[in-house]
Amino acid sequence: MPKLSVIIPCYYNEANIPVTSQELLAAERLFPADVTFEYVMVDDGSGDQTLAALLAFQRQCPDKVRVVELAGNVGSYNAIVAGMAHATGDCLAVTGADLQDPPELMAQMYGYWQQGFRLVLGNRQDREETGPARWLADTFHWLMKRLALRNIPDGGFDFVFFDRQVANEVLRLHERNSNVFYLMVWLGYAYVSIPYVRRKRSIGRSRWTLGKKVKLLLDSLLSFSFVPIRAISLIGLSLGIIATLYGFYIIGLRLVSPNEPQGWTTLMVVLLFVSAFQMTALGVIGEYVWRGLDAARNRPLYVVKQVHEPGGQTGPVSLP
Template sequence: MPKISVIIPCYYNEQNIPITSRELIENEKLFPTDATFEYVMVDDGSRDNTLVELKRFQQSYPDKVKIVKLAGNVGAHYAVLAGMKYATGDCCTVIAADLQDPPELILKMYVYWLKGIKLIMANRQDRKDPLLQKVFSKTYHYLIRKLAIKSIPPGGFDFVLFDSRLKDEVVKMNEKNTNTLYLLPWIGYEHVSIPYTRRKRQVGRSRWTLSKKIKLFIDTFVSFSFFPIRAISVMGLVLGIISLLYGLFILVAKLSGMIAVEGWAAIMVVVLLVSSFQFLALGVIGEYLWRTLDETRNRPAYVVEELYPSCAEDVAETDKAEYTDLQEVRLPQREEKSLDTGSKI
């Protein structure tokens, strides 16, 4: 029987979880009877009652729901990575906890997977979001498609279904400061994209701040494209040629008596322009160097504070080494917290 792992990163989603869980369970009725589901709920360091709501969901469906509680907020992409680590399905899908992505689309993606397609991306044709958010999203994905990953659909994606083989490859990559989901098309397997319209958020507010969007933009560019470094090289070459030609012009003009070399203002403009470019170039190079340093330090990508496995799992199997190849750390587990099954976590 095919098993579908539904990975859901959660951050301050206490209001969304009851609605989301009901819709996901209801959505199972659309699938063939031989399909089974596993819900990997990743609490990304929420400080509200998100974990409480997740536990209620697990109590209602103990054989389907597992909870990964991260110690701190590491961002949605690391939360997805943690979910991939603990997903055991034959295929996996990632969907937002606010359910702006329609869960009924999972069935259509699942049908493609049964046909042998390893990666199915839900391509946002339109989104019922504020205008500024739409503009940022379209600009971001246009630049990424143009300069970095040409295989992603025009509207980008973060709602996706993929084979467990791709999941294993992403987990093995052990890569930080990147767009985790965009590693999937980068691997190179055959893929398809399905157009859809993203729904308007009904409950709560988005925690996807401008600073997080800018960081994702920089991370994606630096991880998947050599364009920033190449642009610096080209700009340096262009400025060098212009400087050489202008210097020759000044020299010839002076020797021929056409001008008296003064031009203090022009010199200052050139100096400021070149200095600004140098600082910009140093900043871009610094981004690459910092990421190289961050990789070599081998710090954990995330820290698992608590793991609440489903009843269908062997608890002893999930309680393995504290350090893994994924750069994950498991915190010492507290004895007073236990599952309904009696197994202490």
């Protein structure tokens, strides 16, 4: 009897949980009768009544729901890792609590898993969102595909179905400041991509702020790409060649026409341009150095305050 663990990170989702839980239970009918389910709901330090809503869901399905209560907000990707560490299924799925990803798609993903695929991606072929949110998401995934992981599907993904072996590898890597979904692709397993249309959020408001999106972009690029460092090297080499040629030009001009203007404006433009590049280069290098320092500290990705096991029991707190 295969067991599926559905991991759902939750952050200020008290209004979503009652609706999402019923959609998840309804999607069970699409699976073969021998499949058992486990829902690992991770409260990522929410400040509202999300935990109470999760515990209400657990009371409704006492044998299926495990609630992992984190001590503070650590971000959705670290919350997902916490859910993976507490999941016990043969296969796992990660979806959002806001129902933007269709739960019924998991049945099709499960079918591919039975065929031997260890990783199945829900690929966002299109999205109902409009405006800046859509543009930022499209730009992010375009940059990732061209600068970091060329084998990811167009449109991006954050709805995944994967084997226990993939989960164990992700947990073993203990990656910090990274993108856990792209890390699964980086592992190298052959995957299947299922296109779908991402829904517009209809309940509550997103806590995915611009600052978090920028951090995700930096984390993803710097974790999977050396392009920023390589770009600095190429730009620096180009500026060095230009400076050398300009130096020969100045020397030649001085020898031919000693009374030519000193070129103060040109000198200042070059100086400001080079100084700006140096500061930018130091910033990029600093991002890499900071991530190395953060990894060297070896602080936990998350701290579990309490685990509410199926049946209402309080389980032991596992270390990340």
